[in-house]
Amino acid sequence: MTNSPQAVQGAAHSAIGRMLRPRSVAIVGASPTPGALGAKMLANLENNGFAGAIHLINPKRAEINGRPCLPSVDDLPEGVDVAVLAIPQMAVLETVRALARRKVGAAVIFSAGFAEGGAEGLAQQQEIAQIAQEAGMVIEGPNCLGCINYLDRVPLTFIDTDISPEQAAFNRSQPNIAFLSQSGAMMAVVARTLADRALPLSFAVSTGNEAASTIEDYLEYALEEPSIHVLALFAEQFRQPHRLLAAARRAHALGKLVVLLHPGKSSAARESAATHTGAMAGDYQVMRVKVERAGVVFAETLEELGDIAEIALRCQQLPKKSLAVVGESGAFKALCLDWCEELGLHLPVVHDADSPALREALPPFVALSNPLDLTAQGLVDPDLYRRTLAALLGDERFNAVIVGVIQRDAIEVKMPPLIQALREGGAHKPVIIVGLDEGAQVPAKFIAELRSLGVPYFPSSERAFRAVQRLTAFASRGLDAAAAEPVALALPAHRKVVPEYESKALLSQAGIAFAPGQFAANVDDAVAAADALGWPVALKAQSEQLSHKSDAGGVALGIEDEHDLRRAWERMFDSVKAYDPSIALDGVLVEAMGQRGLELIIGAKCDPQWGPVILAGLGGVTAEVIHDVRLMDADLSQAEIVAELNQLKSAALFHGFRGTPVLDVPAVAALIEHLGRVLRGTPAIREIDLNPVVVYPQGQGVVALDALMLID
Numbered sequence: 001m002t003n004s005p006q007a008v009q010g011a012a013h014s015a016i017g018r019m020l021r022p023r024s025v026a027i028v029g030a031s032p033t034p035g036a037l038g039a040k041m042l043a044n045l046e047n048n049g050f051a052g053a054i055h056l057i058n059p060k061r062a063e064i065n066g067r068p069c070l071p072s073v074d075d076l077p078e079g080v081d082v083a084v085l086a087i088p089q090m091a092v093l094e095t096v097r098a099l100a101r102r103k104v105g106a107a108v109i110f111s112a113g114f115a116e117g118g119a120e121g122l123a124q125q126q127e128i129a130q131i132a133q134e135a136g137m138v139i140e141g142p143n144c145l146g147c148i149n150y151l152d153r154v155p156l157t158f159i160d161t162d163i164s165p166e167q168a169a170f171n172r173s174q175p176n177i178a179f180l181s182q183s184g185a186m187m188a189v190v191a192r193t194l195a196d197r198a199l200p201l202s203f204a205v206s207t208g209n210e211a212a213s214t215i216e217d218y219l220e221y222a223l224e225e226p227s228i229h230v231l232a233l234f235a236e237q238f239r240q241p242h243r244l245l246a247a248a249r250r251a252h253a254l255g256k257l258v259v260l261l262h263p264g265k266s267s268a269a270r271e272s273a274a275t276h277t278g279a280m281a282g283d284y285q286v287m288r289v290k291v292e293r294a295g296v297v298f299a300e301t302l303e304e305l306g307d308i309a310e311i312a313l314r315c316q317q318l319p320k321k322s323l324a325v326v327g328e329s330g331a332f333k334a335l336c337l338d339w340c341e342e343l344g345l346h347l348p349v350v351h352d353a354d355s356p357a358l359r360e361a362l363p364p365f366v367a368l369s370n371p372l373d374l375t376a377q378g379l380v381d382p383d384l385y386r387r388t389l390a391a392l393l394g395d396e397r398f399n400a401v402i403v404g405v406i407q408r409d410a411i412e413v414k415m416p417p418l419i420q421a422l423r424e425g426g427a428h429k430p431v432i433i434v435g436l437d438e439g440a441q442v443p444a445k446f447i448a449e450l451r452s453l454g455v456p457y458f459p460s461s462e463r464a465f466r467a468v469q470r471l472t473a474f475a476s477r478g479l480d481a482a483a484a485e486p487v488a489l490a491l492p493a494h495r496k497v498v499p500e501y502e503s504k505a506l507l508s509q510a511g512i513a514f515a516p517g518q519f520a521a522n523v524d525d526a527v528a529a530a531d532a533l534g535w536p537v538a539l540k541a542q543s544e545q546l547s548h549k550s551d552a553g554g555v556a557l558g559i560e561d562e563h564d565l566r567r568a569w570e571r572m573f574d575s576v577k578a579y580d581p582s583i584a585l586d587g588v589l590v591e592a593m594g595q596r597g598l599e600l601i602i603g604a605k606c607d608p609q610w611g612p613v614i615l616a617g618l619g620g621v622t623a624e625v626i627h628d629v630r631l632m633d634a635d636l637s638q639a640e641i642v643a644e645l646n647q648l649k650s651a652a653l654f655h656g657f658r659g660t661p662v663l664d665v666p667a668v669a670a671l672i673e674h675l676g677r678v679l680r681g682t683p684a685i686r687e688i689d690l691n692p693v694v695v696y697p698q699g700q701g702v703v704a705l706d707a708l709m710l711i712d
Helices: 005-020 037-047 089-101 119-135 165-172 184-196 215-223 241-254 276-280 283-293 302-314 330-343 356-361 383-393 411-425 444-452 462-475 500-508 523-533 562-579 620-626 638-645 665-681
Strands: 024-028 053-057 067-070 082-085 106-109 138-140 147-149 154-156 176-181 201-206 228-234 257-261 296-299 323-327 400-405 431-435 517-520 537-542 555-559 587-592 598-607 611-618 629-633 685-695 702-704 708-711
Touching (some): 005 215, 037 053, 037 154, 082 089, 089 106, 089 119, 176 184, 176 302, 184 228, 215 228, 241 283, 257 302, 283 296, 283 611, 283 629, 302 462, 323 330, 323 383, 383 400, 411 444, 500 537, 500 587, 523 537, 523 562, 537 562, 598 665, 611 665
Parallel strands (some): 053 067, 082 106, 106 138, 176 201, 257 296, 400 431
Antiparallel strands (some): 147 154, 147 201, 517 587, 537 555, 537 587, 598 685, 685 702
16 A cells, blocks of 8 residues: 555654654764764764764774674664765665664765766665665665754764754754755855854755655755744755645745755756747746745845845844935945845935934934935944934834944944944844945954844845845735636647637637637638628638747738738648648638737746746747746736736836836736636646737737647
8 A cells, every 4th residue: 555645744754853863873884984984973973972872883893982883784773763874885775775674764875876876876776765665764865965953963964063062052042044955065064154153053954866855855844843943945956846835835824934045047948848938937937936936035145045044033023125224435325225226125215304213313414315324423423323223223114224334443333332222122123234344353242242132244235135135025925815716728639739719719718818800711711701800800820730820921911801811811821831731721810900009928838847837028029039028926916917017127118108108007917817827727738828919008908919828
């Protein structure tokens, strides 16, 4: 009987707990040789005071460091919590078999040379996974750096790790961070960086090749740990996207933050299908849209990963829409204005009349503004820093405050009044202190006191604005909005490519507007259709073999009468035959000619891993040349869709640019919402391409001029 996915995940959760919080550890390949992985592993356990049972396995040694050695895994007692394999790759597979026989709960495999090493290594890795599944054993790795439990001082890694009892107690006493990484090197680098910032850590895990446990497993485990409030991830791929998205939503429900650094946005996308949408929505972009929608904050750099995690952990609340900035330089003020415009951070305008507390705090010659330039007056009147910050903390217009200081110039004068204001006013809104001159010496006592008050300190400035922007964007998302009901379409069973006339007939049932038209199987029917629709008309060749009609001469526009139509029909069939004799036309779609308007491309795809997304942007070749498009999830509300459309570079064209009419953006949003409902209700649809979609002035709607559907 096959275990259910829920049962498998439950067993993995239990086994991960045994690995991260073991009462017994076996080191396979224990060694007395300085620098050997097995020697480093034992030194880490001993130096960090591991109080559980340690079983050493080395057939060539009777003892190491006064500890007895067993000759083989078969000599282990049953039920050891975790075994660490510090052995050559060729010995790993048989060792895993032996661990399964001894009912070991988990194994950490350092060795490389498996899936990343070719077909033979991949086959061995697959066999390791099979053994682990049958035995209910979690495998971390292979090709990993191990894991570190900072709460209980258990480093199952060969990287030198020293966690003092005081540091472990500090980590346990307050909300902390778990760091999960597929890369071993990144686990070591980021965990060290976070620790150096005096941020409390719970666990650091490197998942490596993920033979029998994935980053999703560790994320689910960490989510249920009450002390973990921030989960920082470094991942290059997700093997089980549905579990990642569910875990991200679970984190949001629990009030925890997931922040992700995911390289790969510049890599070549998968070979796509024949539609514009497929070509323009790559794997990374689809993943990012879905993961952000589920509540994950993206970091662009390693530094930013740490900055976002620090703000989220230290501050009682996340930064929101409106920011106040204080500095000591007019040049810094100008830079801040540039950064905030680029990042879309809102700086409320302040005046003497609407800011009495702030005006009272400042000398008359300091002009009120946001960003605020205190000039060098604070060196003469240090209490200026306290008064200014106190006024901003008491002003409800501001959801966060960034204070920039020149550190090299009398920092001992500036910091005490800032700290006093924070003590008196409380850190009920995020306050971040940043330096303008990185490398200047700041007494450690000031940094420690700021951190104790829940205030991040960054030695440089621009990074703070970027981290705040990521968190502000996250805080403004409507993650709990209810999506419109899905719509299921009855797709033709005989089609893989649904030609335009059938696509339009299906999609019109879901509320998507098209130009009036009729399908004609012969030229006489086409003439009758044109008479009924009214001249002039357009003719479009129809075949599932003809995805791009214009390339084959399959489109004729502005046909004024029957004579022109019959000639166009003949030319069209001849042109398509010359283009590709194998194409058999079903007939021709006859459509009324419509009015001109702004042309958009709107399309959708259902990614096999991540699910449906929708792309919208300028239509025609323009979309591909300047790539002015927005990719969005298929469950957005119309209001959210309008907000996305307004982020297009060309969004000014919607709103009466240079005297042109204001366009019917709500109608565009309604069309996109309908398209999303279709994709969510009809999972067999792989892609839909509407190009162009013509947008008319406000109140006059939209019309999709073309349609193509690909189905599985």
